[in-house]
Amino acid sequence: MKPTPSFNRSLWVFHLNSGSCNGCEIEIVATLMPRYDPERFGIKLVGSPKHADVILVTGPVTKKMADRVKRTYEQVPDPKVVMCIGTCGESGGVFYDSYSLAGPIDDVIPVDVYVSGCPPRPEAIIHGVVKALAKLERLEAAP
Amino acid sequence: MALTLSTGSGFWNPVVWLIAIAVVVVVVYLVWRRGEAGYTAGSAQVKPFISGNAEPAKKVAQMPASNLYWGFTEALSGYYSRVVPAHTGIVTDYLLWVLWVTAALFLLVVIT
Numbered sequence: 001m002k003p004t005p006s007f008n009r010s011l012w013v014f015h016l017n018s019g020s021c022n023g024c025e026i027e028i029v030a031t032l033m034p035r036y037d038p039e040r041f042g043i044k045l046v047g048s049p050k051h052a053d054v055i056l057v058t059g060p061v062t063k064k065m066a067d068r069v070k071r072t073y074e075q076v077p078d079p080k081v082v083m084c085i086g087t088c089g090e091s092g093g094v095f096y097d098s099y100s101l102a103g104p105i106d107d108v109i110p111v112d113v114y115v116s117g118c119p120p121r122p123e124a125i126i127h128g129v130v131k132a133l134a135k136l137e138r139l140e141a142a143p
Numbered sequence: 144m145a146l147t148l149s150t151g152s153g154f155w156n157p158v159v160w161l162i163a164i165a166v167v168v169v170v171v172y173l174v175w176r177r178g179e180a181g182y183t184a185g186s187a188q189v190k191p192f193i194s195g196n197a198e199p200a201k202k203v204a205q206m207p208a209s210n211l212y213w214g215f216t217e218a219l220s221g222y223y224s225r226v227v228p229a230h231t232g233i234v235t236d237y238l239l240w241v242l243w244v245t246a247a248l249f250l251l252v253v254i255t
Contacts, residue, residue, distance in 0.1 A: 016195070048192050049192060050179060050182075050188065050192055051179065065195075067195075067197070068194070068195030068196060069195065071187060071195045071196075071197065072192070072195040074186065074187035074188065075187050075188055075190065075192055076188075077179055077181040077182045077183075077188055078181060078182075078183065079181075
């Protein structure tokens, strides 16, 4: 979708809520607001995983969502980076012993970048995106 | 032009058609080039994205054209409930209908 390879540094991000309380979503939206304005670097949310370089997963992955998370992950073109946003995705968080969990996220799909916090601050999410960019560049450079 | 065929209502020229086809091919190529190249053929990446849901079977997802005139058939259901069973698809049944209707018309003509 990107016109030339020089746009590869403009990360297109797909956000997937796997059962989050929406706290992380609020922080993701805050990250996209003019205060931080990541779109000036070409970083933006896209509506389909097929257009994405990075997939942001929030929430602890409920059993109902596990298949959908896997399917969405598989539909992101390679190379791809998965970012886990929030403590729930890392460990289940306050829902860690819930009967309805299939997660945490790395039990369902491979995760490249973890951003901790409940919810993480926008600065932490941006730091994670920088790490994701570095990982993506390594993947793209790989034969 | 020598290749132009003129008729009373217009003209036809193969060169014009070739130019039109070339323009369409260029537009199609430009659209195709804008597509995502980094996908793996035969993987889930070529399947449609339906919010992460599995793609239903074509028969399940298919919407019959009859849905478009559902209101019409519903409003005239009293009529359709009588007429549809008569459409048996058996030719002799239809011939019987022709026979009955012809006989009825014949009687009508004779009586009046």
